[in-house]
Amino acid sequence: MDERYSRQVLFPGIGKDGQAKIGEKHVLIIGAGALGSGNAEVLTRAGVGRITIIDRDYVEASNLQRQQLYTEEDVAEKLPKAAAAEKRLRAINSDVEIRAIIGDANPELLEELVTGVDVMIDATDNFETRMAMNDVSQKYKVPWIYGACVGSFGMSFSIIPGKTPCLNCLLRSIPLQGMTCDTGGIISPAVQMVIAHQTAEALKMLAEDWEAVRTSFVSFDLWRNQYTSLKMSKAKFAGCLSCGEERTYPYLDQENMMKTTVLCGRDTVQIRPSSAGEISLERLAGQLSSLGYTVKGNPYLVSVEMGPERMVIFQDGRALIHGTKDLTQAKSIYQRILG
Amino acid sequence: MNKVLFFAHLRDAVGEEYLKVDASGKTVAELKADLAAQYDLPRMDTVMTAINEEFASNDEVIRDGDEIAFIPPVSGG
Numbered sequence: 479m480d481e482r483y484s485r486q487v488l489f490p491g492i493g494k495d496g497q498a499k500i501g502e503k504h505v506l507i508i509g510a511g512a513l514g515s516g517n518a519e520v521l522t523r524a525g526v527g528r529i530t531i532i533d534r535d536y537v538e539a540s541n542l543q544r545q546q547l548y549t550e551e552d553v554a555e556k557l558p559k560a561a562a563a564e565k566r567l568r569a570i571n572s573d574v575e576i577r578a579i580i581g582d583a584n585p586e587l588l589e590e591l592v593t594g595v596d597v598m599i600d601a602t603d604n605f606e607t608r609m610a611m612n613d614v615s616q617k618y619k620v621p622w623i624y625g626a627c628v629g630s631f632g633m634s635f636s637i638i639p640g641k642t643p644c645l646n647c648l649l650r651s652i653p654l655q656g657m658t659c660d661t662g663g664i665i666s667p668a669v670q671m672v673i674a675h676q677t678a679e680a681l682k683m684l685a686e687d688w689e690a691v692r693t694s695f696v697s698f699d700l701w702r703n704q705y706t707s708l709k710m711s712k713a714k715f716a717g718c719l720s721c722g723e724e725r726t727y728p729y730l731d732q733e734n735m736m737k738t739t740v741l742c743g744r745d746t747v748q749i750r751p752s753s754a755g756e757i758s759l760e761r762l763a764g765q766l767s768s769l770g771y772t773v774k775g776n777p778y779l780v781s782v783e784m785g786p787e788r789m790v791i792f793q794d795g796r797a798l799i800h801g802t803k804d805l806t807q808a809k810s811i812y813q814r815i816l817g
Numbered sequence: 818m819n820k821v822l823f824f825a826h827l828r829d830a831v832g833e834e835y836l837k838v839d840a841s842g843k844t845v846a847e848l849k850a851d852l853a854a855q856y857d858l859p860r861m862d863t864v865m866t867a868i869n870e871e872f873a874s875n876d877e878v879i880r881d882g883d884e885i886a887f888i889p890p891v892s893g894g
Contacts, residue, residue, distance in 0.1 A: 513894040603894045628893040631825040648872070649890060653863035659893035662826060672894075695865075695872065697824060697888050702834070704824065706870065706886065713872040758859060817892035 482573075483525050496685030497525065501573075503596040503684045504528040508583045508611060510559040511535070512664070513625050514601030515547040516673035517680070521599075522567045522574050524681060529567065530591060532579040533559040534806045544666040582806045585610040585730045589617075597683050598622035599676055603659070604813035605652045606736055606752055609720075609729035612637065612645040616721045617730070623679050625672040628662040630701030634675035635710070636683075636691055639721065643713040646720035646729075648695075652753045653817065660814040661765050667700050736812075738805040741798070747808035751795040757816070759793055766815070787811055819879060821852070822886040827864070831856050841881040845873055848885065864889045 480487075487497045505526050507514050510533035518531055537545075537552040537559055545559075552562040564578035581587065583602065592598070592614050600622060602608055608624065615622045621638045624645060637644050675696060682690045695708040714721075719728050728734050737750040763780045767773040772783040781790045787801040789811060797816075799808040819840045823831045831852075840848045845868075849861040866873045867886040879885065 509894055511894055601894050603892060605890070605892050608892075626891045626894050628891040629825065631891060633888070633891065643872075648865060649863050651863060653860070653890055653892070658891075662891075662893065664893055699824060702828070706824075706867070706888070708865075708867045708886075708888075709871040711871070713874075715874070755860070761859060813892075 486524060491687055491690060492681065492685050496687065499686055500527070500681065500684045501525050502527050504530070504594055505597050505599060505680065505684070506591055506595040507531040507599045507601055508588070508607060509533055509601030509603065510547070510563045510578075511541070511601060511603060512544045512546075512659070512666075512669040513599075513627070513672060513676070514559075515545045515563065516669060517599045517601055517625075517676055518563060518567055519546060519570065520673065520677040521680060522571045522576070524677075525571065526574060526684060528575040528577070530577045530579065530595070531560060531563055531567075532581060532583050532587075532591070533563070534580070534582045535559050535810055537562050544664060544669050582809065583607050583610070585614070585732075585735070588614045589730065592618045592620055595620055597680050599680060600624045600626070604817055605649070606729070606813070608645060609649075609652055613720050613727040613729045615639055616644060616725065617727055621683055623676045625676045627668040627672045628659055628664055629699075630665055630668050631697070631699045632668045632672040633695065633697040634672055634679070635695040636679045636693075638688075638691065642693060643710055643715065644718060644721040647713055647715040647718045650715070652751075658814055658817045661762075661769065663769075665700070671698060671700060736809065738809055740803050740805065745801060745803055747799045747802055747805055749797045749799065749808060749812045751816070753795075755795060756793055757791070757795050759791070762791065762815075782815070784811060784815075789815065791816070819882070820884045821848070822884070824886065824888045825891060827858060827887050827889055830858050839881075840879045840885065841883075843879050844875065845877050845879065845885075846875040848879060849875070849887075852887075859889075861887075 537548045547566045558580040560578040560580045567576045619639045625634045698705045739748045763775045774781045790798045822835045845866045853861045865888045
């Protein structure tokens with residue numbers, strides 16, 4: 479053990495004490511895509527005591543360009559990402575207790591999984607799960623580290639209950655039609671830069687060097703050479719329903735969640751987004767067809783072929799996913815395109 | 818005058834890294850509405866705003882010389 483972590487122990491910010499603390503901690507990683515793979519690998523190598531990782535998808539060829547835990551063999555076997563990640567992480571460091579969960583990180587499951595967790599890492603691809611994580615973080619007083627990227631652009635922010643503003647303070651509602659990697663593309667270095675920010679923050683928290691935790695919101699564009707760091711001291715919103723005085727944890731409430739229903743006898747799932755609002759169908763259709771999807775549309779809806787499935791999106795954000803009866807798969811397809 | 822910077826897909830939509838506009842006296846929400854109409858920008862209500870590198874809410878009033886940045890939250894991961 480001493481030899482294995484010697485270079486990290488030599489680093490003054492961690493030291494022997496810090497390493498011992500890291501070895502006793504439990505990290506929950508939500509998502510095992512690009513950010514999830516990278517975060518999990520760094521933290522597994524760093525010798526975190528326990529890592530729980532959850533994901534609902536399986537490995538596809540388009541993941542290999544940036545999702546560092548996966549191989550062509552995983553694609554051929556259509557392995558669930560959580561299962562493929564578990565295998566690889568165990569091979570990297572057998573000291574770490576790895577638990578992989580194949581499933582949808584809904585609020586109910588998150589509330590169950592957060593017990594005994596020291597830090598949660600955001601590696602999701604949608605704001606609904608992030609807002610649920612944010613509420614779970616506030617309710618159970620567990621910090622989480624927001625991270626997201628698209629194209630060459632990325633951002634990260636550390637959220638510590640009782641100390642920093644929370645994600646709901648910043649956004650106040652779930653952004654509809656956020657850019658995703660399936661609509662805006664993504665280059666691997668943007669992923670790695672977000673992972674670097676998230677894992678550095680995680681190591682500070684796990685080693686309990688709270689003074690070192692970054693309080694600013696960082697965003698960058700690696701292609702356009704921009705790097706900004708926003709001061710967040712004024713960002714805490716007193717009326718915030720997630721972290722304010724009169725908190726209700728709205729995103730743990732089933733009522734405010736995305737609704738998925740199987741339409742009987744039609745091999746179709748209907749999805750209603752959690753926040754109502756208009757999306758720009760014209761923009762969406764343009765984006766999707768420029769990405770090479772087969773898109774049809776009229777002023778009321780956009781229809782897009784996505785392999786064996788076809789998704790029809792209406793202006794209010796509602797969608798029908800034809801060709802599946804699987805709710806989790808349908809939600810995954812929807813969030814890949816609409817965030 | 819105010820320098821207004823755009824990030825991620827907002828920059829693509831505007832076609833410039835930054836614009837010079839006179840926004841003094843306007844709230845952040847008003848400036849967002851003006852720009853959204855002028856450049857046909859995607860939904861601006863959840864776009865994060867910084868004034869002089871500090872997070873600003875939608876009702877904050879912009880002063881002459883303030884540098885504004887619009888940073889859209891992205892969801893990829």
